[in-house]
Amino acid sequence: MPKWTPPFWYGSREFTDGDLALVIDTVKRFGKLGFSEVIATICENLAWKAPNGQLKVNSCRQLLLQLEAAGLVELPVRRWDASRTATSERMGEPPPSPVVQCTLRALQPVQVEPVPREEGPAWNAMMAKYHPLGFRRAFGAQQKYWIRASVDGVPTILGGIMFAASAKALAARDAWIGWSPQDRQKYRPRIVANNRYLLMPQVTVPHLASHVLGLTLRRLGNDWKRRYGYEPVIVETFVEQPWPGTCYRAANWICLGRTSGRGRQDREHARAVAVKVVWVYPMVRNWRERLKEPLEAPTQADGGVPQLAPEEAANASASSSGLIG
Numbered sequence: 282m283p284k285w286t287p288p289f290w291y292g293s294r295e296f297t298d299g300d301l302a303l304v305i306d307t308v309k310r311f312g313k314l315g316f317s318e319v320i321a322t323i324c325e326n327l328a329w330k331a332p333n334g335q336l337k338v339n340s341c342r343q344l345l346l347q348l349e350a351a352g353l354v355e356l357p358v359r360r361w362d363a364s365r366t367a368t369s370e371r372m373g374e375p376p377p378s379p380v381v382q383c384t385l386r387a388l389q390p391v392q393v394e395p396v397p398r399e400e401g402p403a404w405n406a407m408m409a410k411y412h413p414l415g416f417r418r419a420f421g422a423q424q425k426y427w428i429r430a431s432v433d434g435v436p437t438i439l440g441g442i443m444f445a446a447s448a449k450a451l452a453a454r455d456a457w458i459g460w461s462p463q464d465r466q467k468y469r470p471r472i473v474a475n476n477r478y479l480l481m482p483q484v485t486v487p488h489l490a491s492h493v494l495g496l497t498l499r500r501l502g503n504d505w506k507r508r509y510g511y512e513p514v515i516v517e518t519f520v521e522q523p524w525p526g527t528c529y530r531a532a533n534w535i536c537l538g539r540t541s542g543r544g545r546q547d548r549e550h551a552r553a554v555a556v557k558v559v560w561v562y563p564m565v566r567n568w569r570e571r572l573k574e575p576l577e578a579p580t581q582a583d584g585g586v587p588q589l590a591p592e593e594a595a596n597a598s599a600s601s602s603g604l605i606g
Contacts, residue, residue, distance in 0.1 A: 285351055290466035292340045300327060305354055308345070312357040319357065320345065331422075333510030339420060371418075373402030375410045376438040378481040381430075385488045388430050393442070393496045395504060396425040404441050411440075412479045419476065421446040422509050424501065428480070428493055439489075440480040442497055444505075447472035447517055453537040453559045454517060458572070468572050473505065475518040490528035498532075502564060514564055514571045519557035526558055534560040 287298045296304075307323050314322075317338075323329070323345075324336035331337055348354045381388070396404045404425050409416035423445040427438055447469055448454070454472075455465055480490060502512040519540065520526035530536070537559040565571050 285348065285353060290463065291344050292337065293467055293470055294327075294329060294337075294340075295466075303327065304345070304348070308354045308356065312355070314357075316342075316345075316357050331509060333508070371402055372406045372409060372416075373400075375403060375406035378411060378483050379432060379437050379439070380483045381432055381437070381439065381481075382485045385486055385492060388432075388486055388489070390430070391439075391489070391492060391496065392429045393426045393493060393500065394429060396427055396441070400427075401425065407438075407441055408443075408477055408479060411482060412477060414477075419443065419445040422470075422473070422505075424504055424508065426497060438481075439484050440493075441477070442475065442479070442493065443477040444473045444501060444513075444516065445476050446470075447474045451517070451540070451559065453540070454561060457535075457537050457561070458515075458569070464573075471511070471514040471572050471574075473501075473513040473516055475516055478518075488531070491531035494528060494532040494534075498562065498564065512564075514568050516562045516564065518560050520560065521555045521557040526560055529560045529562075532562070534562045536560055 285301070287301050288295050290296070303326060304323055307326065308319055311319050311322055320338050320341045321336060324338060324341050329337045329341060345354060345356055349356045385391075404427070405416045423443060425443045426441060428440040428442065429436060429438055431437065449469070450465065458464075460468075478490075478494075480493075498516065501516070506512045518529065518534075520529065526534075526536070540557045540559060
């Protein structure tokens with residue numbers, strides 16, 4: 282099958298004849314150990330790791346599932362279900378929606394803070410309840426934030442924002458960068474997507490949305506590096522009608538045009554998803570050069586191993602949206 286004829290790229294790794302043979306042989310020899318053990322063995326033997334040293338188990342899992350679909354391997358029985366989304370165990374009690382109507386000056390200081398692991402279910406529930414697109418489980422590298430301020434002396438959650446893996450392929454973005462398909466395979470991890478952005482329904486503060494974007498992007502690079510061992514170079518997002526993306530324009534993001542209206546699995550070219558406007562924000566001046574820098578593992582001074590193990594940013598799509606007008 283041409284797609285799986287070496288050399289081929291999967292994620293940010295090139296697979297040779299020897300690599301593919303090792304994968305197939307490992308599945309045959311160690312299949313009785315279970316799916317998770319096979320994945321770990323392949324990652325270790327191929328030294329297939331993220332920049333922070335974590336095994337790329339999710340990338341390996343997805344590759345094996347696709348090789349199985351192509352008839353190249355026969356995987357052991359597994360409990361993992363690729364189609365699962367949010368479950369009740371991962372949804373908590375959402376914070377209340379506050380009524381906030383004031384100027385940005387009166388609300389200051391606004392704070393953007395990473396969501397601790399134990400507060401993740403509440404963040405998920407907030408998106409499920411208040412965001413027009415609801416909550417959707419994000420696979421791969423990701424960073425969630427609370428948006429907070431003091432309202433009448435009471436610490437208050439105003440909303441949340443999340444960054445995750447970038448779209449696998451995006452015509453407007455790739456043309457703007459000047460990427461070939463090979464470049465995209467190698468360097469895409471350096472782009473992250475703002476795939477959820479919410480200010481609570483009753484929060485009415487002029488200029489707050491663009492202000493939060495600025496606050497978040499000033500800390501995102503360091504936060505991402507502490508968790509995943511490298512800094513993102515470009516941030517992207519998708520905004521659909523009726524939201525005009527005013528806050529992204531006000532925060533100096535660049536509008537690249539519209540998506541094709543196809544979903545990731547839309548191989549029949551049917552318009553399966555809404556057309557969205559693509560926005561990007563280069564986080565550094567020399568972004569073209571920085572995009573091609575190797576993803577090196579961090580030193581101890583860089584923050585070490587993250588609290589949450591990343592699962593390669595290979596499953597994001599252009600179906601997410603900030604939706605803040």
